[in-house]
Amino acid sequence: MPPLPRGWWQRNWKWAVPLAVLALLSVALVFVALVLFAVRGSMQSSDVYADALARARAHPDLVVRLGEPMTPGFMPMGRIDTSTEGGGSGYADLTFTLSGPHGSGRITATAERMRGVWLYEQLVFMPPRGIDGRIDLVERGTPVGPADALP
Template sequence: MEDSNELIVRKSWWDRNWKWFVPTGCLSLIVLFGLFIAAIFFGVTSMMKDSDVYKETLTEVQHNKVIIEKLGSHIEANGMTSGNISLSNDTGNCDLQIPIKGSKGNGTIFIVAEKRGTWKYSVKSVYIESSKEEIDLLKK
């Protein structure tokens, strides 16, 4: 019988585990990046929806008899608000498009405003999709 004193070379952790570690690490980075982008998106969207311009205009639309006649009752936001709003102390500007729906149809609220202490609206209107009509909320 021969005495065998062979040296057994054990593979390093990386050599044994790279096949599962690399795809898992890459997938984790992609998921984290996606979550980061989603957090930014929902943060910006909620900032727009929490603004006083958004809330006041939506409330005004919900109580406007002409718009209720065109879109029906229970008018609410419908989908993703787009545009931008920027505030700095008592100044800022706003350009928003808010999709809305009622029991009879859909529409879009358009708001363009500038803030210097209080909001001054240059555009505040509702576009009714079914009749292609625009209702100016600034005209009383």
């Protein structure tokens, strides 16, 4: 009796398994990239991030220290929680890097939203470790955004 012919899997498993693993890894990588870009986009479109970046770029001491143009890092870190109850409340705690021709550092923005208005708890530039020179960019209670845009 002649031997049974080998099936497709028996003939091709040596290249099919690595190809299937590679395909699964590619799908997972695309999914992670989509999630990261969605988070990055939502952070960068927030009022607190946009205002913190604009204030940092306009602060005279920071312009001297970092030089122009100043560019933010790729991925802001932190969280933004908002609610529409009670006229709009929320909390933001963001950190992002800012670099210029003369150096770089980290911007930390903490703000609270009450009745629809964001107020800074702090907006601070921190240089790299071991270098003195913390710069407070706003006073506590400063509204986020231009003063004439507030209700």
